[in-house]
Amino acid sequence: MADRQLSFPEAVIFDMDGTLFQTETLLTVVHDRLFQQLREEGLYTKETPPVEALLSCLGMLLKDIWFRVIPDGTPEVHQRADELMLELELEEIAASRGNLYPYVPETLKALKDKGIKLFVASNGLQDYVEAIALHRTIDKLFDGLYTAGGRSTATKVELVRILLEEHGIKSAWMVGDRSSDVEAGKGNGLEVIGCGYAAFGKPDELEGSDVIITDFRELLDLLPKQG
Missing domain, CATH: 3.40.50.1000 (HAD superfamily/HAD-like)
Structure with a gap:
């Protein structure tokens, strides 16, 4: 005090x-779904980064987050991650996740x-x-x-x-x-x-x-x- x-x-x-x-009560699920989708679309081939990497970036602007979580990602990958993040978050929030x-x-x-x-x-x-x-x-x-x-x-x-x-x-x-x-x-x-x-x-x-x-x-x- x-x-x-x-x-x-x-x-x-x-x-x-x-x-x-x-936020972790939502992002744990969103994080896994996001990287699975990136792999299915051929945009990401490595193992899913730990969710802690994403959680540690909370508070940053979204455009800066992906440089930390997917540092070797192309602008196309970062843009798609942006789109998927919002799409999946809205789905899970509406489904009472988080x-x-x-x-x-x-x-x-x-x-x-x-x-x-x-x-x-x-x-x-x-x-x-x-x-x-x-x-x-x-x-x-x-x-x-x-x-x-x-x-x-x-x-x-x-x-x-x-x-x-x-x-x-x-x-x-x-x-x-x-x-x-x-x-x-x-x-x-x-x-x-x-x-x-x-x-x-x-x-x-x-x-x-x-x-x-x-x-x-x-x-x-x-x-x-x-x-």
Whole structure:
């Protein structure tokens, strides 16, 4: 916990993967299906990389992920992997594969009931983020779902800046599990809450956060009592 008191936020901005959504519960299946399909199409001939390689890239822009997971892949392979990733993710999400972290819906509702605006800012694709929110029935709690795919932004700092400007937000918390979330918050003058409960990420991933939580419900405890 931070020594200093956090301010009462006008809005809370959440990352999606590793923050609201327990991504490994979806990607384990998607990962295997994706590489099997690439092999069937003659685009990939090696053994399937470990799913941990993909999970370690979460928070990065999709175009950068494949350079890490399939470093020797051609642009054609990377493009097809992009297409398959979204297609398979949407199929599995619609089939109820993939879980939110514990206490996410009720905590979001409690924040909303206090008059706080809620947003998502993700480096993922718009259709993917919207599908999670819709099929996990948390979509009505958000005032906006912002994605790098939907806004063609090069960094999350830029994405969050656009969100704040469009909604006239002056004070907010940025909540996420990756260094890109810390950068996005600090780069826009926000207080940052790091999520230390994700199963992936580097030990120093959340360095610079004002607070690190290990349970999603702790967000409610961080609200100033006078708020």
